Amino acid sequence: QHQAITYSSTLAEPHYVLGVLYMKTMKRAEAKKHFETFLQLGQPYLRSYLDQARFSLSILAGCLPGE
Numbered sequence: 001q002h003q004a005i006t007y008s009s010t011l012a013e014p015h016y017v018l019g020v021l022y023m024k025t026m027k028r029a030e031a032k033k034h035f036e037t038f039l040q041l042g043q044p045y046l047r048s049y050l051d052q053a054r055f056s057l058s059i060l061a062g063c064l065p066g067e
Helices: 002-007 013-024 028-040 044-061
Strands: none
Touching: 002 013, 013 028, 013 044, 028 044
């Protein structure tokens, strides 16, 4: 996923995958960063994934200090 992002910074999908992976490994700040980037880059055909990313961010907002 990192290699794909390095190759093209406008790809949305790798950011979603990294967000999920970081969330599962409790690296919340990294997950938040990738979900936010995914939301900026995601196209309408990714609607269900965009909704899931928004939901994940709402969960993270309750977990991260100062948010």
